Amino acid sequence: MLNNPALIPSLFKEGDKRMAYVGRFAPSPTGPLHFGSLITAVASYCDARAHHGQWLVRIEDTDIPRIYPGSENHILACLDAFQFEMDADIIFQKNRLDIYDAIIDQLHQKHQVYACQCTRKMLGSNHIYTGTCLNLNLSFEQKAIRVKVPDQNICFKDRLQGIHSSNLQQDLGDFVLKRRDGIMNYQLAVVVDDYLQGITHVVRGADLLDNTERQIWLGSLLGYPTLQYMHLPLAMNAQGQKLSKQNLAQAIDLNRAPELLQQAIHALHQPHVDLDTPKHMLKQAIAQWDIQQIPHTIELQGTYL
Structure with a gap:
């Protein structure tokens, strides 16, 4: 347990049984939502509702310097325009930094994390961290905080992509939970909040597939239950790149909500729906x-603007 349980806002009380299905949509406000984001929102929403489960929304905004002005408002406007119905208030990760710090303290007490002074320049092009600072016992002040990873395969069965496996030590090395500038890493925040919100099923884009073993490992260190994952194929632009904010994907046009919703459902290879209000x-x-109709691939065929 955490040193200060009062820091933990949660949708359940200790000892309560968790629901069979709680899903979520968790966009980052580093730019306006695009069509690929809409596909994820639709799939996560429909999968949760088809399982008679709950659907929550979380704004993943720990990387505060990268927040794009107005993007949070655009996300909220999209949720309204497409008439998604949430089962709890939206949470913003930038308001929960004390919780993540408490989790790092817990891991520190168990000797599962350590401070790292290595800069990107020092690491060079090597994407596998070799544990340079592992045994230096550095102070945590103004250092990156890394979590130790095992030399063993971590495997899970994705509901769409099948068996996926990684040896974190050989493929990545000990990874960062908190940057030297104090910014919380996505990997920590997502694991903690999925647990605190009672999430049981994660539906998201296949670009996050390689993050999953890290999150499974971190969750296991914290004693969290294992989640079910479904990684959706990615919508592509005319240049063969995934739709993303980095690739300047066009923002969702809220005035075309029914038409875009119909296109997103079609992109997921689901049966036709009639143009109507988004709610209907x-x-x-x-x-x-029917998730069996969703392509079991990393990329969707065709071009989506």
């Missing part, structure tokens, strides 16, 4: 939801 279209999509 989502209801029809949920009634017809």
